[in-house]
Amino acid sequence: MLDAALVIAFALVSASMLMVLVRLLRGPTLSDRILALDTLYVNAVALVVLLGIWEGDDVHFEAVLIIAMLGFAGSVAFARFALRREVLR
Amino acid sequence: MTFGGLLLEALLAVLVLAGGLFVLVSGIGVIRLRDVYQRMHAPTKAATLGVGCLLAAAALSGLAYGRGVSANEWLVALFLFLTAPVSAYLVARVALHHGVGDREGLASPEPPGEESGERPA
Numbered sequence: 001m002l003d004a005a006l007v008i009a010f011a012l013v014s015a016s017m018l019m020v021l022v023r024l025l026r027g028p029t030l031s032d033r034i035l036a037l038d039t040l041y042v043n044a045v046a047l048v049v050l051l052g053i054w055e056g057d058d059v060h061f062e063a064v065l066i067i068a069m070l071g072f073a074g075s076v077a078f079a080r081f082a083l084r085r086e087v088l089r
Numbered sequence: 090m091t092f093g094g095l096l097l098e099a100l101l102a103v104l105v106l107a108g109g110l111f112v113l114v115s116g117i118g119v120i121r122l123r124d125v126y127q128r129m130h131a132p133t134k135a136a137t138l139g140v141g142c143l144l145a146a147a148a149l150s151g152l153a154y155g156r157g158v159s160a161n162e163w164l165v166a167l168f169l170f171l172t173a174p175v176s177a178y179l180v181a182r183v184a185l186h187h188g189v190g191d192r193e194g195l196a197s198p199e200p201p202g203e204e205s206g207e208r209p210a
Contacts, residue, residue: 002153005102009109009143016116023119023128031125031184038176039119039132042140042169046112049143049162053105053150061147061161068165072172079179083186 006054013050017043034078041071097153104146111139125184133177141166 020043024036045067052060077087118131148162184190 002098002102002105005105009105012109012113016113019116019120029125029184029187029189031180031187031189032128034183035125035128035132035180036119038180039115039136042132042136042173043112043116045165045169046108046136046140046143049140049147049165050105050109053101053143053147056150058159058161061159061165064165065161065168068168068172072168072176075176076179079176079183082183083179 002053006050009050010047013043013046017047030082034075034082037078038071038075041067041074044071094153097149101146101150101153104142104149108139108142108146111135111142113139115139125189126181129177129180133173137169137173140169 017040020036020039024033024040027033045064048060048064048067052058052064081087112135115131115135118135119128122128122131144162144166148159151159
């Protein structure tokens with residue numbers, strides 16, 4: 001039962017990632033692309049969480065934490081660059 | 090399998106399916122809504138809710154595998170819930186800064202007389 005639900009959820013999250021990827025490629029503005037990248041890392045977090053439930057061990061959640069933190073840092077850096085053409089002063 | 094184990098597995102399956110559906114809704118919203126300000130709704134609400142459901146399922150799956158409920162997942166969920174509004178705010182600021190939606194009649198924070206227009210990224 002849980003395995004079937006996991007397979008369906010894998011398919012749903014992957015479909016969502018494909019749609020976000022289409023938005024990332026089509027734009028049309030820079031803010032759309034930043035939003036798409038932000039959504040993409042949240043979806044990657046969802047995918048690795050599913051993998052962690054599937055495998056049934058603790059190791060994946062360290063990876064999830066790192067993806068979440070670096071993804072957020074990347075979004076902030078990208079937005080800062082789009083706002084004032086510099087990331088760090 | 091005991092009745093309690095069956096109940097736990099059903100709860101996990103429902104949480105996993107709900108999380109997947111919410112994440113799918115965020116993807117549909119990102120691709121179907123009309124402009125950036127509308128598209129911001131989808132990932133900041135649906136995706137955090139979906140990942141929240143998945144992380145709750147992951148935390149409870151420790152019970153099913155005999156590890157007990159772990160704390161890591163709640164940490165990740167808390168982090169995502171704190172950062173999602175911040176990144177949405179930054180995306181909105183970038184959109185306003187680049188004048189997205191000016192011609193559709195949305196208010197612009199920039200002083201008038203500066204023709205920015207929609208900027209092809």
